[in-house]
Amino acid sequence: MTSLFEPLTLGAVTTPNRVFMAPLTRMRATAPGDVPNELMRDYYVQRASGGLLISEGTQISPEGKGYMDTPGIHDDEQVAGWRTITDAVHAAGGRIAAQLWHVGRVSHESFHDGALPVSASAAPYRNRTTVRGEDGNPTRVDCPTPRALDLDEIPRVIEDYRRATLNAREAGFDLVEIHGAHGYLLHQFLAADANLRTDSYGGSLENRARLMLEVTDAVVGAWSADRVGIRISPIGSFNGTTDPSGAEAGLYVAGELAQRNLAFLHLSEPDWAGGPELSDDYRRSLRDAHPGVIVGAGNYDAAKATRLLSEGLIDAAAFGRSFIANPDLPRRLEEGLPLNAPLPESFYGGSKAGYTDYPVHA
Structure with a gap:
């Protein structure tokens, strides 16, 4: 029976265990400039015993930003900041992937000099994001109705992903993960309720999946398939996106991605956000569509x-809130040690409190 504590080969990388750290938005980059910093370095190094650390979403361009104090990977200062983190993680024996992020409509005009966020379609929707309030602290605001990306703008967006991949290589990451989940830009194009286009990127499932697959091909071209993973969330409601045909869409893109021999497919399941637990029948269908490495979260x-490892339905598990609160999570799970409770009030923004001050087990 496969164990969480066995090595796993992910394309070009072999992990020492299958306890991964899920990508977690923490909003502690240095402003202005969205630069990764020493506090973030300490946070990742503390958790380097995970089989793979998947970084918080890091925006591929200024247009891709949607929350205050999230890091970028589109300029030299950001790349240098990430390099200090990846070097320190490697020195601690860890492995780390950069999650490439474009939030699309999950944003606010204050991040874009008054311009509207972009999306597949200019459709009103209900969602909120986090900006810096007048007191300097995080505050929640409504997202505006976005504008639709013009057809001739799409190559620019694809190029932003390609350039971000080159930057991730320069920054010393072991892998990149494309964020295609949670109602962000690529998911907005894939989801039938967010994509109302009538051109070659809208309408049929094949057209709606086109941008996700073109981005994947560009990222692979900038590095190699064995250094690339992708995250999807085909079932559930995330950031105002609830795709009524999401189950079918997930199986379709899983099959298309399998043909590209990526390092892994990362499945974000709906139960972490209050949705139903994913059925084993769907997991089996996903496994049939994608025989490569599947990471469940x-x-x-x-x-x-x-259980899911033993039944061959996943190959590794990514932990979120429990890894926030337990920097030594793999050891705690392996030895059956009690877990620290996470402090939700410090999840987003702030100082080292609730970030780098959780204790390891004595």
């Missing part, structure tokens, strides 16, 4: 991860 504990 959701409301996971050791028992759930072990």
Whole structure:
């Protein structure tokens, strides 16, 4: 029976265990400039015993930003900041992937000098994001109705992903993960309720998946397939996106991605956000569509991860809130040690409190 604590080959990388750290928005980059910093370095180094650390979403361009104090990977200062983090993680024996992020409509005009965020379509929707309030602290605001990307703008967006991949290589990351989940830009194009286009990027499922697959091909071309993963969330409601045909869309893109021999497919499940637990029937269909490495993430504990591993439905499990609160999570899970409770009030923004001050087990 496969164990969480066995090595796993992810394309060009071999991980020492299958306890991964999920990508977690923490909003502690240095402003202005969205530069990764020493506090972030300490946070990742503390968790370097994870099989793979997947970085928080890092925006591929200024247009891709949607929350205050999230890091970027589109200029030299950001690349240098990430390099200090990846070097330190490697020195601690860890492995780290950069999650490439364009939020699309999950944004606010204050991040774009008054310009509207972009999306697949200019459709009103209900969602909120986080900006800096007048007191300097995070505050929640409504997202505006976005503008639709023009057809001739799409090559520019694809180029932004390609350039961000080159920057991730320069920054010393071991892999990149394309963020195609949670109602962000690529998911907005894929989802039938967010994509109302009538051109070659809208209408049919094949057209709606086109941007995700073109981005994937560009990222692979900038590095290699064995250094690239992608995250999808085909079922569930995320950031105002609830795709009624999401189950079918997930299986379609999983099959298309399997043909590209990527390092991994990262499945974000709906139960972490209050949705239903994913059925084993769907997991089996996804496995049939994608025989390569599947990383599961959701409301996971050791028992759930072990069961799905033993049944061959996932190959690794990514943990979120439990890894926030337990920098030594792999050891705690392996030895059956009690877990620290996470402090939700410090998840987003702030100082080292609730970030780098969680204790390891004595």
